[in-house]
Amino acid sequence: MPADPMTSLWADAAMPGGLRWRTLSPADAPLVVEATSEETAPALWGPRPVGPYTLADAGNALREWDPDGGELASYGILRDDRLLAAFGLMCEPAQIAEVAYWVPPRHRRQGLASAGLRFLTDWALTSAGFRGLWLEIDPTNPASVGVAERAGYRFDRRIPGHCRSWADEDPAHDTRHDCLIWVNP
Numbered sequence: 690m691p692a693d694p695m696t697s698l699w700a701d702a703a704m705p706g707g708l709r710w711r712t713l714s715p716a717d718a719p720l721v722v723e724a725t726s727e728e729t730a731p732a733l734w735g736p737r738p739v740g741p742y743t744l745a746d747a748g749n750a751l752r753e754w755d756p757d758g759g760e761l762a763s764y765g766i767l768r769d770d771r772l773l774a775a776f777g778l779m780c781e782p783a784q785i786a787e788v789a790y791w792v793p794p795r796h797r798r799q800g801l802a803s804a805g806l807r808f809l810t811d812w813a814l815t816s817a818g819f820r821g822l823w824l825e826i827d828p829t830n831p832a833s834v835g836v837a838e839r840a841g842y843r844f845d846r847r848i849p850g851h852c853r854s855w856a857d858e859d860p861a862h863d864t865r866h867d868c869l870i871w872v873n874p
């Protein structure tokens with residue numbers, strides 16, 4: 690009997706290559722500060738801050754995604770207490786969840802996002818009781834499309850003007866862009 694996904698967002702497992710995959714908690718804020726130190730764009734999971742997180746930013750981000758709330762959780766790939774990749778899980782009704790991902794600039798293009806998304810997907814669909822996962826991808830982000838493809842997701846549809854660009858803080862003056870929906874299974 691699969692677990693109820695609303696009560697099973699905590700996970701901790703070994704990954705190949707001596708890596709560890711586990712749920713992140715507010716105690717991991719210093720790891721997020723270190724991991725975002727060279728970032729020049731948004732990281733996990735909102736549009737702000739752009740660039741490095743302060744300890745307060747990191748603590749707030751991880752508290753907002755408190756797994757004990759049963760709806761949002763962040764997961765990390767770690768090596769020796771360094772955060773090499775992060776994944777956000779947003780639970781929806783009917784055991785469906787959206788996934789987001791971010792890899793620190795110096796660790797990109799090493800297969801971490803695709804390996805982590807494959808790992809998370811396998812855990813969610815076979816152990817944690819989810820029925821399906823989906824990704825929302827900016828069509829101008831080939832790296833994110835590559836991760837979806839390599840993790841075994843399939844393109845579902847394109848939604849015109851679905852996402853805010855966050856070029857302007859004021860929603861009335863902001864622009865919007867299309868987004869691609871990729872799903873698994």
Ligand SMILES: CC(C)(COP(=O)(O)OP(=O)(O)OC[C@H]1O[C@@H](n2cnc3c(N)ncnc32)[C@H](O)[C@@H]1OP(=O)(O)O)[C@@H](O)C(=O)NCCC(=O)NCCS
Binds near residue numbers: 793839
């Ligand atoms: C998107 C992101 C998570 C990819 O992480 P990553 O660990 O570098 O990804 P992978 O190494 O697993 O790459 C998988 C595939 O994606 C594609 N890809 C990755 N980076 C790419 C780039 N800069 N340009 C074009 N394609 C790219 C490639 O096809 C790659 O496979 P290959 O290296 O075998 O050719 C990372 O670039 C990132 O954090 N970007 C900023 C946040 C973001 O855009 N998140 C996604 C929001 S939807």
